[in-house]
Amino acid sequence: MAKIGFDNDKYLHMQSECIQERIAQFGGKLYLEFGGKLFDDYHASRVLPGFQPDSKIRMLYELRDQAEMVIVISADAIEKNKRRGDLGITYDSDCLRLIDAFREIGIFVGSVCITQFSEQPAAISFQKRLESLGMKVYRHYMIPDYPTNIPLIVSDEGYGRNEFIETERSLVVVTAPGPGSGKMAVCLSQLYHEYKKGQKAGYAKFETFPIWNLPLKHPVNVAYEAATADLNDVNMIDPFHLEAYGITTVNYNRDVEIFPVLNAILTKISGECIYKSPTDMGVNMVGNCIFDDKAVSDASKQEVIRRYYEAACLARQGLSEPAVAHRIELLMNQLGISTEDRPVVSAALDKAEKTNDPAAALQMPDDTIITGKTSELLGASSAMLINVIKRFANIPDEIPLLSPAIIEPIQKLKTDSMGSINPRLHVDEVLIALSICAATNPVAKRALEQLPKLKGLEAHSSVMLATVDIQTFKKLGINMTCEPKSQTKKLYHK
Secondary structure (H helix, E strand, O other), X not given: OOOOOEXXXXXHHHHHHHHHHHHXXXXXXXXXXXXXXXXXXXXXXXXXXXXXXXXXXXXHHHOOOOEEEEEXXXXXXXXXXXXXXXXXXXXXXXHHHHHHHHHHOOOOEEEEEEEEEOOOHHHHHHHHHHHHOOOOEEEEEOOOOOOOOHHHHOOOOOHHHOOOOOOOOOEEEEXXXXXXXXXXXXXXXXXXXXXXXXXXXXXXXXXXXXXXXXOOOOHHHHHHHXXXXXXXXXXXXXXXXXXXXXXXXXXXXXXXXXXXXXXXXXXXXXXXXXXOOHHHHEOOOHHHHEOXXXXXXXXXXXXXXXXXXXXXXXXXXXXXXXXXXHHHHHHHHHHOOOHHHOHHHHHHHHHHHHHOOOEEEEEOOOOOEEEEEOXXXXXHHHHHHHXXXXXXXXXXXXXOOOOHHHHHHHHHHHHHHOOOOXXXXXXXXXXXXXXXXXXXXXXXXXXXXXXXXXXXXEEEEOOOOOHHHHHHHHHHOOEEEEOOOOOOOOOOOO
8 A cells, every 4th residue: 555645634725825826816707717526536645645635615615605606518529429438428418527526525516617608509408408407508609710710719709709708706617527618718718707707817737746746756646647659749838938937847738738828818908917937827736745755656656557558458459549658668767667566466477377376366455466366266366355345354274254055046147047158256246245245243343344444455266357356446446456357269259
């Protein structure tokens, strides 16, 4: 388990304070473009051990009396049924999920803005659905030659054509289900309308990564490049900040490339741009809350290796270009690491070689490695999970948690009644069976009580796992990686 290297309480305090200062800087009204994940930011919690996945939401909760949310969704994404890769749901469904999630914790959602609107039927239908649910919905339109035609953009035929989003509070957080939704354009459009009304307002950007006040090739920043390798994002020195202040800071290519345009737009809207660089626009305090650089560096190197395996498996399945994995390999070379620096990898591969079957391995908090092998009853990852929770519960190896009398009826159900070719129990099936046993068996109950201890542990499989197994490990909080290798030579895998 990773050593703590990040002060989460300090972060919550500093981040809230920084945003409040920025609100005051613009006379009491700030449009804050919020990038990345607001809920469940597990990437940040992995590379910054000590960072809580819900930290951003907790920070916004502290500002809840000042803040309101505007959720942005592209009409094109609605029309094309674009999906979030991590959740597997469409952007319009995620929009509804976000509204519910914010409301449940007491954060006000003021409205939804549909961007790039050009009478798409699915977007019109979604707007009607939102309005029937009591949500305010606004439309923003396509602007020809955006973002380079600045005279048109900053005019009544550009931003002026967009519907002005009525907001009530001093902090307007603009977020979206995913990238490419048009968050920045919404913020700038709002500024145009505010200044036309004679009202002062400002714009700022919240992005956790790359961390501007860490070195360019710091493992935390390299881990961000690995996470966005499919987007071709590249970290770079902010040349505008260096020129303006003589200070080296880090940003990423898209923000650096768009800054001259953004500077010109802000200047045309308000008469001046107080920002001299993309770094100036940011309000991120994460880098100030790292207290153990080695801890976060080690954690980030492990994240890069995990990202490599994820990309390699996607490429093996034809779901990603092999170039993505190759880019991450180059990042590993920069850091001087390889897959051999992930202890569970060699343990799983050694076990697979000895048994001539798929195997899995998990690293315990004391660095002990627990393995699992394939049997007639259980898959290797299921066996590994059983062995691990037995170790946590101090249950001797010779005591079975699930007897064949329990497993065999489940296998019969899978193969005879449900048409499954693989009779072995998946991880979720093992946990359900164990839960049933726990009702009458104290030993099984004690084993089941160990599940919270799995969070944050590292594991590896010698073959690619079924989606259901991967998802179950995610829910348990286990960082599972797999060799980019199929268990069989079949072309179709469920």
